[in-house]
Amino acid sequence: MQRKAPARGFEQAEFQARTQKAQALMAQQGLEGLLLMTEPDVRYFSGFHTLFWQSPTRPWFLFIPASGKPVAVIPEIGAALMRQTWIEDIRSWSAPAPQDDGISLLHELLAPLARRGARLGILKGHETSLRMPLGDWERLVRALPGLQLTDATGLIQGLRMVKSAAEIEKLAHICTIGSATFDQVPKQISQGMPLEEVFRAFRREALAQGADDTPYLVGGAGPGGYADVISPPSRRPLQAGDILMLDTGATWDGYFCDFDRNFAIETADDAARRAYDVLWRATEAGLAAAQPGNSCQDLFQAMQGVIAELDDQSGDIGRLGHGLGMQLTEQPSHADFDCTRLQEGMVLTLEPSLGYGDGLIMVHEENIVIRADGAELLTRRAPPELPVI
Incomplete structure (x- = not known):
C-alpha cells in the first residue's frame, strides 16, 4: 500500500x-x-x-x-x-x-x-x-x-536531541518504510539462501517501499544464534535452526530509522526463544520508563533489570539505545553513565541486548518518540514470540 x-x-x-x-x-x-x-x-x-x-x-x-x-x-x-x-x-x-x-x-x-x-x-x-x-x-x-x-x-x-514536528514526521515516515520492509522478509528468504543474497533482497525491498537509500545494513546468522551484530554478510547459506538478525539504517530525506528484527529459520531452540522473550519484555520495560523527566540512566536500568534474568554479560555492547535523527546514532546514550533527562520531542532507539549459550548474543531494537504522556512507537512493534520462517 x-x-x-x-x-x-x-x-x-x-x-x-x-x-x-x-x-x-x-x-x-x-x-x-x-x-x-x-x-x-x-x-x-x-x-x-x-x-x-x-x-x-x-x-x-x-x-x-x-x-x-x-x-x-x-x-x-x-x-x-x-x-x-x-x-x-x-x-x-x-x-x-x-x-x-x-x-x-x-x-x-x-x-x-x-x-x-x-x-x-x-x-x-x-x-x-x-x-x-x-x-x-x-x-x-x-x-x-x-x-x-x-x-x-x-x-x-x-x-x-529535541526534534521539531517536521523532523519527527520524516523520522516516522522512514520508520514506517523500514517496518514495511521487514514485513516482507518472511516472503523473500528461505533455507539455503546465502546471507549476502538476504542482504541484497532486503535493500531492494527497502528501495521499493520508498527508502532513498540503505547505507547501513548489518546482521548475522548461525545455529541457535549469532556472535556479533556488525558483520558484513557471507556466502554461507541459511540453515534450519539458524537465528537470523538484520539491523537496518535506511534513510528518507536525510533522516534515519535504526532497528533490527530476529527470525528463526525452520525451527528455533528453547535458548533462542527464551533470549527473545527476555529482550521483548526488556523493551516493554524501556517503553514504560520512556517518560519525560526520566533519565537515560533510568531507561538503561529498567531494561537491564529484565535482561539480568538471563544475561551472562558476554553480550555487553556498552549501552542499550541512543538518539536518532540525521545520523544513525546520535546523543544521548541509554547507559548507566548518561543522566540526560528525556524531553518531549526526543527520538530514540531502545536497544536491549544480552548474551546466552556458547558465546551467542541477541539484540532487539525499536524506535520511539517521547511525547508528553510517554513513548510513542515509530516502528511497528516486533511480535512477542520469535518469528519462524
Missing part, C-alpha cells in the same frame, strides 16, 4: 527557529559565534543536503554569528546548491587547494572576533570530529591569537 510521504526539505522558518535557539544559548554562554564543520551540523542550520560529503577532499564550514543568518565558507563546487538554501552570505574558493583550503576566507571572517578577544564555540566533545586537516586548523588558530575557543558540544547536541 502506497503511503503519503511528507514534503521534502523544510520551510525557511524551521532554519530560522533553529538558528535563533542557538543564538539565544550563545548569548547565555557569552559566545559571539559558532564554527561548524561536519555534515549533520552544517545541514541542521542551512538545509545543505548532498552526498558530496562522502569525498574527504574538501573541507566545509558554516559560521553562526551572534545575530543574523549563518555564513557559509565552502568550496565553489557547492556554491550553486548552497544558494538554493536560505543562506545568503556564501564565500567560496576553488578547491581543492592544499595550500589554502578556505583558511584565508575563514581568517577574514573570524579576525574581527579575534581582535576583541571574543569567544568562538567549536565542538570538542564526545561524538564530534574536526573535519579539516589538523595542520590547517593549527595554522588558523595561530593566525587568530586573541580568539577564545570554547566547547559548544552541549549546546549543539542539546538542540539536535
Whole structure:
C-alpha cells in the first residue's frame, strides 16, 4: 500500500527557529559565534543536503554569528546548491587547494572576533570530529591569537536531541518504510539462501517501499544464534535452526530509522526463544520508563533489570539505545553513565541486548518518540514470540 510521504526539505522558518535557539544559548554562554564543520551540523542550520560529503577532499564550514543568518565558507563546487538554501552570505574558493583550503576566507571572517578577544564555540566533545586537516586548523588558530575557543558540544547536541514536528514526521515516515520492509522478509528468504543474497533482497525491498537509500545494513546468522551484530554478510547459506538478525539504517530525506528484527529459520531452540522473550519484555520495560523527566540512566536500568534474568554479560555492547535523527546514532546514550533527562520531542532507539549459550548474543531494537504522556512507537512493534520462517 502506497503511503503519503511528507514534503521534502523544510520551510525557511524551521532554519530560522533553529538558528535563533542557538543564538539565544550563545548569548547565555557569552559566545559571539559558532564554527561548524561536519555534515549533520552544517545541514541542521542551512538545509545543505548532498552526498558530496562522502569525498574527504574538501573541507566545509558554516559560521553562526551572534545575530543574523549563518555564513557559509565552502568550496565553489557547492556554491550553486548552497544558494538554493536560505543562506545568503556564501564565500567560496576553488578547491581543492592544499595550500589554502578556505583558511584565508575563514581568517577574514573570524579576525574581527579575534581582535576583541571574543569567544568562538567549536565542538570538542564526545561524538564530534574536526573535519579539516589538523595542520590547517593549527595554522588558523595561530593566525587568530586573541580568539577564545570554547566547547559548544552541549549546546549543539542539546538542540539536535529535541526534534521539531517536521523532523519527527520524516523520522516516522522512514520508520514506517523500514517496518514495511521487514514485513516482507518472511516472503523473500528461505533455507539455503546465502546471507549476502538476504542482504541484497532486503535493500531492494527497502528501495521499493520508498527508502532513498540503505547505507547501513548489518546482521548475522548461525545455529541457535549469532556472535556479533556488525558483520558484513557471507556466502554461507541459511540453515534450519539458524537465528537470523538484520539491523537496518535506511534513510528518507536525510533522516534515519535504526532497528533490527530476529527470525528463526525452520525451527528455533528453547535458548533462542527464551533470549527473545527476555529482550521483548526488556523493551516493554524501556517503553514504560520512556517518560519525560526520566533519565537515560533510568531507561538503561529498567531494561537491564529484565535482561539480568538471563544475561551472562558476554553480550555487553556498552549501552542499550541512543538518539536518532540525521545520523544513525546520535546523543544521548541509554547507559548507566548518561543522566540526560528525556524531553518531549526526543527520538530514540531502545536497544536491549544480552548474551546466552556458547558465546551467542541477541539484540532487539525499536524506535520511539517521547511525547508528553510517554513513548510513542515509530516502528511497528516486533511480535512477542520469535518469528519462524
